[in-house]
Amino acid sequence: MELAAAKLKFIEAWGKLGSEWGINRTMAQVHALLLISPEALTTEEIMKELSISRGNANMTLRDLVGWGLVEKQHKAGERKEYFYADKDTWNIARQVAKERRKRELDPVLKVLEELTNVKGDAKDPEFKTFSKSVKDINKLAKNVDKTLDTMLKAEENWFWSSIFKLFK
Amino acid sequence: MELAAAKLKFIEAWGKLGSEWGINRTMAQVHALLLISPEALTTEEIMKELSISRGNANMTLRDLVGWGLVEKQHKAGERKEYFYADKDTWNIARQVAKERRKRELDPVLKVLEELTNVKGDAKDPEFKTFSKSVKDINKLAKNVDKTLDTMLKAEENWFWSSIFKLFK
DNA sequence: TTAAACTTTCAATAATTATTGAAAGTTTAA
């Protein structure tokens, strides 16, 4: 396969995976493009490469910066902004986990915590099942939360940092 | 909070979480409804409870059965089919992980594997960056895959089964 | 100041995804 074709295939696959996991396809594609670019790219270049509009490129890049996956770079003597993606897979995974936890897991945890405290008739099967399910899910969610927390602090922790080395 | 209100809130939260993770909102809501139901429900009851059409209920339930999260039950002397959700959170997590791996991770792994083998000029920075990124991501994805595999076989493995006990 | 070079916003629109509901299909009992 040609390098050019391989790049397209990678961008497509990354975009598809993203969209299956609730991440905007274009955002994943821009990220993919930057991941395989040795140099930082301009909005203009990204627009051309992926055939997307200026508005779309602009908002997508802003999101990626917001997710901590891409950084803005300024080149001396130039007006244009350049975008560069962190290429360390572990950082990428960590950033994504961090953001999704904050945006999605945390709010659900709050609701679950609240629902855990709903009182009712201990003899009512409706109540018993509700209560048990909510409590069980809450427990699992909390454990996931705790695990992610530990993961995100990996470098400070001998246990996880040794696990991570295996993954690198 | 009233039990009825709490149920609605749970169904809503579960649906929202699902949709943020690329799972059809209605499917997540039906799952939530079944999770907190002590008894198996009929299509009719689910339709009424969530105000969805027969077609939608039917397809959603079929999907949930396909995901291994819900089972069909038949009651003696009745024509109607009943649906019952497994309430063991660990089984739920495991089933979801298993299905998503099969449906989404595996295909990506295949593409990555292929792209790993693209040959090119080792001095071309374009090629070098492409190659390195793809290889790194492949390595990570493979490790995730392996870890999930181990997780899914948890019960056969003393290490994971002891970890899982902490999670239950 | 001005104007060129750039970025951002956002209403309109396009694309995608989910849902409906009626018709067709299936199963069972008699």
Next chain:
DNA sequence: TTAAACTTTCAATAATTATTGAAAGTTTAA
């Protein structure tokens, strides 16, 4: 067989989500 009781399918439509592109905004150099 038949018909009642149920399930499934799928084209049409609705709802949601993503994208465009032009206008407005900002920054910089001179």
